[in-house]
Amino acid sequence: MQTYDKSHNSELLARVKQGDNQALDELVRLNLGLVKSLALRFRDRSLCGGRAVEYEDLVQIGTIGMIKAARSYDPSYGTAFSTYAVPLIIGEIRRFLRDDGLLKVGRMTKKIGADIARRREEFIAEHGREPHVSELAELCGLPEAEIVYAMEAVGTVRSLSEVTGDDDSLTLESTLAEESGEIEFATDKIALHQAIEELPELWQKIIHLRFERELSQQQTGRILGLSQVKISREEKKILNRLRSAL
Template sequence: MSTIVINELKSESLHLLREYQKSPSADIRNQLVQLNFGLVRKEAHHWINQCTESYEDLLQVGSLGLIRAIERFDMSKGHAFSSFAIPYIRGEIQHYLRDKGSPIRIPRRWQALQHQATCVNRELQAKLHRQPTDSEVALALQIPLSEWQEIRLACRNRAPLSLDAPMRDEDEGSTCLGEIIPDPRYKSFQLAQEDQIRLQQALIQLEKRTREVLEFVFLHDLTQKETAERLGISAVTVSRRVKKGLKLLKNSMLGLPSEVDEAE
């Protein structure tokens, strides 16, 4: 699809979103669904190889998420609609898969590589006298770095995410993910769909470096020292970013005003 066509579709979508915000109607909403249905197809395609549900079912469920995004999108916030809608579409599909009890399955090849990586990690750690980087592990496995990172993420996400899981802060001790979720009902289980969407939206609003620091420390389970080495910044800067990022996320989840996250 040419750039001109894409820009025309975006322009038409923005026009319809303005009209829908002024005067909601089923006709305008349906037009918006048709224009943005590619977002649903993309997300359904991502999940089709990880569950037992049909592609058509995932499209229908994802469309519900797209409709919810259309109804809740606020143009005054300045967000791109696609960035706003994807978490809703993904959340709707994930919620559906949990309700259906369809297990998220990891391809056999990835399972074999994950098992092989355990041995590779051990060998590299003995050789380098430190924890190997993702790039070094991927090189040893003879696979692209992006694929290794997907394998790690898939294996990590296979188990339910506990809100009681500790989150390290080297200066102020530990906290847990549940502390940034306002509703105390969600204990020791996956993030509720609404909170998951809100957390993803809050992450999008963070300055890029702060978001990277939080992802390395809490998603990839690196120490703050390892994160500093990966990003080429000081450990003190990482520590500041962790505290600042968690504070911004917590305020955003609670709907409290917060200072702007600026680059240092």
């Protein structure tokens, strides 16, 4: 198994910038595990009328995102290449699935996307410019990675490479903070999003109140018209379902 080497990645990226296609091929090969791990998350969820998309197709589409990331990455962004590449790979896969009618956007993601769009319009009206992802994250009270995920899922932006703000060199990918640098963190977060979106509406509400708003079981029960005992039981069912899904 090939060991991930940041310094070798940096060397290859520098050569890619100079138009070295051999370096690009090697970079893609060394980072193919990232593409595969992301494609795997979509494989069993990409269903439409009983029709599933081939895993190999998802890997090929995701590789396009990896190539785009390699050609557009700039180390001055201060973000690890793997962190930078994740939203581009996801974006290519999601666009492919969405365009073919193979991917449905969940209710929760749509709701987050609508909130982002509203706050974006308010920000533009007040400041006369596009907000940066970090500013949207602060306004919505969400992590930057979640903002990008929702925007890409509901098509709030045309592309993750779309320029934002006043700086022509600043794109959505470049504003993503490096969250621990672990690829597994990013892919697990995506899988968790998708698993939650497939839960019954009541369970999604419980998750929102308990884990996003951090309310107690008693407070959650009052809002939903249920007893604390009922919330506790449902919570155990939810966690068991999510564990099996992940």
